[in-house]
Every structure is written in structure tokens, then in C-alpha cells.
Amino acid sequence: xxxxxxxxxxxxxxxxxxxxxxxxxxxxxxxxxxxxxxxxxxxxxxxxxxxxxxxxxxxxxxxxxxxxxxxxxxxxxxxxxxxxxxxxxxxxxxxxxxxxxxxxxxxxxxxxxxxxxxxxxxxxxxxxxxxxxxxxxxxxxxxxxxxxxxxxxxxxxxxxxxxxxxxxxxxxxxxxxxxxxxxxxxxxxxxxxxxxxxxxxxxxxxxxxxxxxxxxxxxxxxxxxxxxxxxxxxxxxxxxxxxxxxxxxxxxxxxxxxxxxxxxxxxxxxxxxxx
Amino acid sequence: xxxxxxxxxxxxxxxxxxxxxxxxxxxxxxxxxxxxxxxxxxxxxxxxxxxxxxxxxxxxxxxxxxxxxxxxxxxxxxxxxxxxxxxxxxxxxxxxxxxxxxxxxxxxxxxxxxxxxxxxxxxxxxxxxxxxxxxxxxxxxxxxxxxxxxxxxxxxxxxxxxxxxxxxxxxxxxxxxxxxxxxxxxxxxxxxxxxxxxxxxxxxxxxxxxxxxxxxxxxxxxxxxxxxxxxxxxxxxxxxxxxxxxxxxxxxxxxxxxxxxxxxxxxxxxxxxxx
Numbered sequence: 206x207x208x209x210x211x212x213x214x215x216x217x218x219x220x221x222x223x224x225x226x227x228x229x230x231x232x233x234x235x236x237x238x239x240x241x242x243x244x245x246x247x248x249x250x251x252x253x254x255x256x257x258x259x260x261x262x263x264x265x266x267x268x269x270x271x272x273x274x275x276x277x278x279x280x281x282x283x284x285x286x287x288x289x290x291x292x293x294x295x296x297x298x299x300x301x302x303x304x305x306x307x308x309x310x311x312x313x314x315x316x317x318x319x320x321x322x323x324x325x326x327x328x329x330x331x332x333x334x335x336x337x338x339x340x341x342x343x344x345x346x347x348x349x350x351x352x353x354x355x356x357x358x359x360x361x362x363x364x365x366x367x368x369x370x371x372x373x374x375x376x377x378x379x380x381x382x383x384x385x386x387x388x389x390x391x392x393x394x395x396x397x398x399x400x401x402x403x404x405x406x407x408x409x410x411x412x413x414x415x416x417x418x419x420x421x422x423x424x425x426x427x428x429x430x431x432x433x434x435x436x437x438x439x440x441x442x443x444x445x446x447x448x449x450x451x452x453x454x455x456x457x458x459x460x461x462x463x464x465x466x467x468x469x470x471x472x473x474x475x476x477x478x479x480x
Numbered sequence: 481x482x483x484x485x486x487x488x489x490x491x492x493x494x495x496x497x498x499x500x501x502x503x504x505x506x507x508x509x510x511x512x513x514x515x516x517x518x519x520x521x522x523x524x525x526x527x528x529x530x531x532x533x534x535x536x537x538x539x540x541x542x543x544x545x546x547x548x549x550x551x552x553x554x555x556x557x558x559x560x561x562x563x564x565x566x567x568x569x570x571x572x573x574x575x576x577x578x579x580x581x582x583x584x585x586x587x588x589x590x591x592x593x594x595x596x597x598x599x600x601x602x603x604x605x606x607x608x609x610x611x612x613x614x615x616x617x618x619x620x621x622x623x624x625x626x627x628x629x630x631x632x633x634x635x636x637x638x639x640x641x642x643x644x645x646x647x648x649x650x651x652x653x654x655x656x657x658x659x660x661x662x663x664x665x666x667x668x669x670x671x672x673x674x675x676x677x678x679x680x681x682x683x684x685x686x687x688x689x690x691x692x693x694x695x696x697x698x699x700x701x702x703x704x705x706x707x708x709x710x711x712x713x714x715x716x717x718x719x720x721x722x723x724x725x726x727x728x729x730x731x732x733x734x735x736x737x738x739x740x741x742x743x744x745x746x747x748x749x750x751x752x753x754x755x
Contacts, residue, residue: 246528247529247530247533249528253524253726254522254724255522255724327727327728354633354637355630355634355637358630358633359630362629362630364630367651368647369644369645369648369651370644372643372644372647373644376642376644449530451528452602452606453602
């Protein structure tokens with residue numbers, strides 16, 4: 206493969222800003238790779254929309270990244286991964302990496318007791334995306350699911366260390382604490398922001414699985430497989446596109462990304478809808 | 481005015497379900513009037529969208545109600561009231577009643593010290609809609625604003641009596657408690673759901689203003705002014721339309737409405753967008 210092909214960026218998209226925790230993991234695993242991120246902040250959240258709508262939006266989001274000449278696409282959103290991944294894989298020829306398969310595989314690798322907890326948004330939990338994927342790979346695994354709907358707004362407010370967040374985590378995780386799990390999948394890209402409190406409440410013996418970490422590793426394998434790993438030894442660039450810039454965007458984005466966010470461009474939703 | 485005109489329903493719309501607290505107040509003030517409600521649950525929240533988008537959506541929502549043959553329209557959403565009310569008033573001939581003017585007038589009526597607090601979403605607070613309206617009506621009033629972004633998800637989760645909600649309210653209201661206000665405007669249609677905890681935290685001496693109560697009174701005055709108050713002595717009917725039905729819709733809607741919700745119909749967003 207020639208230099209130009211290898212220098213192409215990796216595309217990452219999400220319904221909003223949660224996917225920035227995944228960008229953080231990809232940048233940490235593959236620091237020389239460049240990344241183009243698209244967050245559909247004008248149409249967030251996808252979780253409460255119909256499957257048809259989620260698929261339509263996901264196709265538009267992926268199209269946008271394809272036009273940015275990406276060599277792979279990471280679907281950094283559990284809802285979209287659960288609903289639209291197969292459609293995206295049929296439609297595009299670049300590798301498409303979701304959250305659910307990598308996260309599930311990493312959880313199975315870590316779990317010794319085969320008792321795995323999964324937390325996520327109400328949408329992700331109610332369609333049992335992780336449960337089905339885990340059981341597909343290991344019929345003996347026992348999976349316990351819990352929706353934690355307030356974790357997203359708490360993460361977006363940056364209340365990572367607040368007593369109220371701890372109380373809410375205690376309420377959500379009460380049942381899981383009694384079920385002897387040894388592994389807990391953070392089935393929403395917002396949750397790594399709250400991992401300190403989640404770990405505190407669920408206990409030190411439970412291994413937390415960040416699907417972003419897992420998918421970053423799969424991205425590495427996939428771009429190696431197709432021979433498109435970068436030759437560069439410099440840090441990759443990062444470009445960020447969003448469909449709207451909420452007032453608190455910069456502050457919240459930096460919390461999720463773990464560093465200052467530069468190069469944020471707002472794109473026109475009408476243009477996106479034509480894709 | 482003839483019987484048919486007077487029997488027309490009152491239209492109420494909101495970006496989601498928060499407006500149901502306003503329906504509750506209108507039904508309590510005007511039990512014989514019928515109500516048609518539209519909640520744009522597929523496109524909620526409006527608060528993080530651009531003004532142009534909010535205006536476009538508000539026009540579509542109002543059009544939908546006009547086609548249901550309503551005699552007045554209540555904009556049961558503080559964000560839309562702040563941004564789109566004038567455009568709606570120019571476009572339609574029926575009375576259009578928002579939240580901000582009625583809520584501000586009721587607050588000024590109650591306040592003796594002329595020190596008034598306003599809480600709302602980040603969008604409502606950052607565009608100072610209540611502050612400007614209050615000062616327009618009374619130049620001597622002092623207004624203190626506080627955004628309380630976590631109150632909406634807490635209300636939608638029904639955590640009306642939870643210790644975590646109290647902690648969060650204490651954090652949000654800490655400054656306002658030291659400012660000697662005698663009146664506090666609940667500048668978001670979700671907040672009446674949390675009024676018990678808000679009252680507890682802000683203290684018994686502060687009068688809470690529910691803009692829904694205020695706007696219900698203005699609706700009564702407006703339909704009397706145009707001579708369209710119903711002649712019926714029976715309870716009015718209530719029809720509910722939404723653009724999407726989230727999994728928890730029924731439970732949450734009933735919490736907001738204060739009674740069982742019947743006649744919920746999902747409408748097609750594509751149809752709405754043609755209006």
C-alpha cells in the first residue's frame with residue numbers, strides 16, 4: 206500500500222459527544238494515526254428514536270466521514286452499534302468497527318466466573334445487545350443488565366465526583382452488587398467519565414470493561430489486516446466536526462476527550478441530510 | 481359566537497412531555513374545555529438547537545394544532561416561548577399564549593421585596609427570557625437566575641423524592657438561598673414535578689411560581705375576551721399526539737399529567753415536516 210493510503214485518517218462518529226471517550230482510547234492506542242470525528246449534536250439523542258431513523262442518520266454520518274477520506278469507521282455509540290452496524294457494513298467497503306462486539310469479547314476474556322454485568326442507556330439495555338453478543342460467544346455465561354439513564358446527564362454535567370452521583374450509582378448498582386459478577390461492561394460511551402464512582406460502588410473486585418478500549422484494539426488489528434497502518438512517527442492530527450455547538454460544548458468535550466479540543470467545525474445539517 | 485366555535489379545543493404543544501404539567505393546570509382551571517396536546521418527542525430537546533430550527537419546528541407544531549381546529553394555542557415550553565412566540569403570533573390568528581409573560585406577571589404580583597429568583601434549563605437562563613420580561617414590567621425588580629440542567633432528567637425519571645435529587649437541589653439552589661428572594665419562578669415545565677423538594681430546599685418563605693398555573697389563567701382570560709369559552713358543563717375531552725413513543729412514555733406522562741393518559745396517538749414526523 207502506498208504512503209497516501211496509509212496516511213488516511215480513522216473516522217469516528219457518535220450521536221453526540223460520548224464518542225470522544227473512544228477517540229481518547231484510539232489516540233492512546235494508536236498515537237500516530239489521525240482521527241476525524243463527527244458528533245451529531247443537533248440530533249442527539251438517538252436512543253429514543255425509531256430504528257429506521259437511527260439507520261438513516263447513521264448512514265448520513267458514515268457518508269460524511271467517507272467523504273473525509275477515512276480508511277476505517279468506528280461507530281462510537283452503543284445505540285447505533287446495536288441497531289445499524291450490519292447496514293453500515295453492507296453499504297461501505299472500509300472496515301466498520303462498533304462497540305458491542307469488542308466490548309463483549311474483552312469482557313469474556315476477563316471474566317473467570319462467567320457472571321457478567323452490563324450497564325447502559327435504557328435503549329441499549331432493552332434491546333439486549335450485549336447480552337445477545339455475550340451469549341453468542343459463550344453459551345454458559347450469565348448476564349445481568351441494568352439501565353442507568355441518569356448517568357449520561359451526570360457525565361455531561363461533569364459531576365464525576367459528586368455525592369449525588371454516588372447515591373445514584375448506589376441505587377442503580379444495588380442489585381448487581383448482590384449478584385457476584387466479576388466483570389461489568391460500561392455499555393455506554395459516557396460511562397468511562399464516571400468510572401471512578403462506578404468502581405467505588407461496585408467494588409474493587411469487579412473488572413470494569415470500557416468498550417472504547419476494546420474497540421481501539423480492534424481498530425489496530427483491522428487497519429493492520431488491510432495493510433493501512435500509518436508509517437508516520439509523528440502524532441496524528443485530530444479534526445472534530447459537529448452538527449451543532451451547544452453552549453457548554455468545549456468544556457464537556459474536553460472532559461470526555463481528556464485534553465483541549467481544537468479544530469471544531471460546525472457542519473450544516475441540511476448538507477448532511479442530502480448524503 | 482355559535483356553539484361549534486365555542487366547543488373547539490384548546491391546543492397545547494411542547495418539545496416533549498414537560499407541557500403535560502401545563503395541560504394539568506389548564507384542565508384544573510378550565511375543566512369543561514377540551515384540549516389537544518402535541519409533544520414533539522421525536523425531536524426533543526429543542527433547548528440545544530439553533531433559534532432558526534426551534535422556530536421552524538414551532539411553526540410545524542402549531543400548524544398541526546391549527547389543523548385540529550383549535551381556538552387558541554398554548555406554547556407549553558419555555559424555550560419555544562422565549563424564541564418563537566412572536567413569529568407564531570404573526571403567523572396565526574388564534575390567541576397564542578406562552579409561558580414567560582404569564583409566569584413573570586404572576587411572580588411580580590406575588591413578590592413584595594422585588595427580589596425574584598428564576599430557575600430553568602441552561603437555554604432559558606442563558607437567553608435571560610424571564611429576567612428581561614420581569615424588568616420590562618418593573619424596572620426596580622432584582623432578578624437572580626440559576627440553570628438547573630439535571631432537574632429535567634430527574635423529573636423524567638420520576639425521582640421526585642430521592643435523596644440524590646435533594647442533594648442536587650441543594651447544590652443548585654445554594655446561592656439563591658443566600659440572596660433573600662421571596663419568589664422563585666419555576667422556568668421550566670418539568671420543574672413542578674420537583675416542587676416539593678425545591679420548596680423544602682429553598683425554604684417555606686419563598687413562593688414558588690408555576691408558569692403553567694399562570695398561563696392557564698391567561699388562557700381563561702383570552703378565550704373569554706374572544707367570546708369562545710365553552711358552553712359545556714361536561715368535562716372536556718383530552719387528545720394526546722406525540723411524534724414518537726419512548727418506552728417509558730406512559731409512566732412518565734402520567735406522572736406529569738397527574739392522571740392516566742388515554743388517547744395517545746403517534747403521528748408521522750414526515751407529515752409534520754410538510755406543514
